[in-house]
Amino acid sequence: xxxxxxxxxxxxxxxxxxxxxxxxxxxxxxxxxxxxxxxxxxxxxxxxxxxxxxxxxxxxxxxxxxxxxxxxxxxxxxxxxxxxxxxxxxxxxxxxxxxxxxxxxxxxxxxxxxxxxxxxxxxxxxxxxxxxxxxxxxxxxxxxxxxxxxxxxxxxxxxxxxxxxxxxxxxxxxxxxxxxxxxxxxxxxxxxxxxxxxxxxxxxxxxxxxxxxxxxxxxxxxxxxxxxxxxxxxxxxxxxxxxxxxxxxxxxxxxxxxxxxxxxxxxxxxxxxxxxxxxxxxxxxxxxxxxxxxxxxxxx
Amino acid sequence: xxxxxxxxxxxxxxxxxxxxxxxxxxxxxxxxxxxxxxxxxxxxxxxxxxxxxxxxxxxxxxxxxxxxxxxxxxxxxxxxxxxxxxxxxxxxxxxxxxxxxxxxxxxxxxxxxxxxxxxxxxxxxxxxxxxxxxxxxxxxxxxxxxxxxxxxxxxxxxxxxxxxxxxxxxxxxxxxxxxxxxxxxxxxxxxxxxxxxxxxxxxxxxxxxxxxxxxxxxxxxxxxxxxxxxxxxxxxxxxxxxxxxxxxxxxxxxxxxxxxxxxxxxxxxxxxxxxxxxxxxxxxxxxxxxxxxxxxxxxx
Numbered sequence: 001x002x003x004x005x006x007x008x009x010x011x012x013x014x015x016x017x018x019x020x021x022x023x024x025x026x027x028x029x030x031x032x033x034x035x036x037x038x039x040x041x042x043x044x045x046x047x048x049x050x051x052x053x054x055x056x057x058x059x060x061x062x063x064x065x066x067x068x069x070x071x072x073x074x075x076x077x078x079x080x081x082x083x084x085x086x087x088x089x090x091x092x093x094x095x096x097x098x099x100x101x102x103x104x105x106x107x108x109x110x111x112x113x114x115x116x117x118x119x120x121x122x123x124x125x126x127x128x129x130x131x132x133x134x135x136x137x138x139x140x141x142x143x144x145x146x147x148x149x150x151x152x153x154x155x156x157x158x159x160x161x162x163x164x165x166x167x168x169x170x171x172x173x174x175x176x177x178x179x180x181x182x183x184x185x186x187x188x189x190x191x192x193x194x195x196x197x198x199x200x201x202x203x204x205x206x207x208x209x210x211x212x213x214x215x216x217x218x219x220x221x222x223x224x225x226x227x228x229x230x231x232x233x234x235x236x237x238x239x240x241x242x243x244x245x246x247x248x249x250x251x252x253x254x255x256x257x258x259x260x261x262x263x264x265x266x267x268x269x270x271x272x273x274x275x276x277x278x279x280x281x282x283x284x285x286x287x288x289x290x291x292x293x294x295x296x297x298x299x300x
Numbered sequence: 301x302x303x304x305x306x307x308x309x310x311x312x313x314x315x316x317x318x319x320x321x322x323x324x325x326x327x328x329x330x331x332x333x334x335x336x337x338x339x340x341x342x343x344x345x346x347x348x349x350x351x352x353x354x355x356x357x358x359x360x361x362x363x364x365x366x367x368x369x370x371x372x373x374x375x376x377x378x379x380x381x382x383x384x385x386x387x388x389x390x391x392x393x394x395x396x397x398x399x400x401x402x403x404x405x406x407x408x409x410x411x412x413x414x415x416x417x418x419x420x421x422x423x424x425x426x427x428x429x430x431x432x433x434x435x436x437x438x439x440x441x442x443x444x445x446x447x448x449x450x451x452x453x454x455x456x457x458x459x460x461x462x463x464x465x466x467x468x469x470x471x472x473x474x475x476x477x478x479x480x481x482x483x484x485x486x487x488x489x490x491x492x493x494x495x496x497x498x499x500x501x502x503x504x505x506x507x508x509x510x511x512x513x514x515x516x517x518x519x520x521x522x523x524x525x526x527x528x529x530x531x532x533x534x535x536x537x538x539x540x541x542x543x544x545x546x547x548x549x550x551x552x553x554x555x556x557x558x559x560x561x562x563x564x565x566x567x568x569x570x571x572x573x574x575x576x577x578x579x580x581x582x583x584x585x586x587x588x589x590x591x592x593x594x595x596x597x598x599x600x
Binding site: 120137145168199210213251279281295 | 418419420423434437444461465466468470474475499500502503509510513514550581582585586587588589593594598600
């Protein structure tokens, strides 16, 4: 792994029209690659609108196999630009079995790994348990919280709701991840007041920065922007808040987007993480003899 | 537990002279109790200077049993003021066996529980592995990451270095803790540049706020202030950075101290945590089937 790594992300609106959404993504990827990015990440489900605002079986038509048109296009783009590209697919694994899957394409090598979202949310406006089976655990270690090896390093790739779980970031770090990556789709419910909105966005920012701190790793987060209506008419839709960022291994913000479409590019010093772990060596002192109850739902 | 709880903390300098240090602590506790605090927390090792800057067997003379003069005095203070008081002792458990122990005194009931620091740091200027045996794990659940029941609620009491470990906060939350508390002693090494100092303090603040976010719990953190020399003459000592704070269950700062002596007082809405957990129900979705490797040192 090079000591310095140029990483970029695309923060964008997206629409039911896959062609329009993917054109927007591709334009961003091309711009970042032209500026020297070796690794580019797209936001969660960037090829479509955030369709989980209501439950409709017809929407499963949006899903594709990993080697479907979207995956094929992203692989070709990574090959053409000679970069590592992280995309996000609504994956059709089998009839009636779908996942929320982040996929990694490595230059001319094509797809080198994927991560099926392990923690699946479900709350009003985010009905993901209807659409997505959670990722599997697999004793072979090709599933679950497993990082993905690429030409730019070992990627600890997680997705959205995973961002609230320190367990997920830790398992990636313990498996040697050199970066944590979170494609995500989160926004405000318009009826919430400004103070609540501010608390939510700040909580979301700081929990992900905290995974950098706890593990001495840089973190890359890409979120979508724009208002998306609830096509069922039940709610006032979602205002996706953007706020994508890249932070270093002490959680320090290196680039931070606003709430409009934006592309971020940062040169990471990949040797900094070990320096940080030497001054604050958390991995040395974990009380693994006392952590057994972390595998319990509740200690009652 | 009352729906609203007035909590306070004392941020102070401390000195080798126990009488002077405890007088400063007591003045703060009295002021906060007079202002209505039902729960008051003191910083880590508040009865003395931070003696771990170098290793000297003579310094074990500072240690006391839990029912020694300092513990007895704190218990009496809690009884007199009719509050729950969280203190921090250099505990002499047996000849040659010492702990860094936070102790809870509950109104007239005396000592109702203690927590022996589980994660023990050791880096230049913070030679705690010399002074403190780590807290035990105990199948009876009277040791380790166990909250302490009091008249104001179930306290998830941890100490300093524990603050960097999301595992510790999670285990307290899973055991029903209603508040997370961190007496701490952390500061800058004077030779570090301002940017590094800023990163360190910000990392420390956000990791503890993140435990509030991840677990939907308020967090109380008390740190010391003032410059303390390295009496061995090896280093330039430590500038304790203060920055004590109280935050709510979304990590939102409710009170935040500067770098001088200060006392914080906040009224917490203790019903807010369940509201937050209802909108973002992390505990529901933990992948306990996939967390087994959290008990490994490293996944290699």
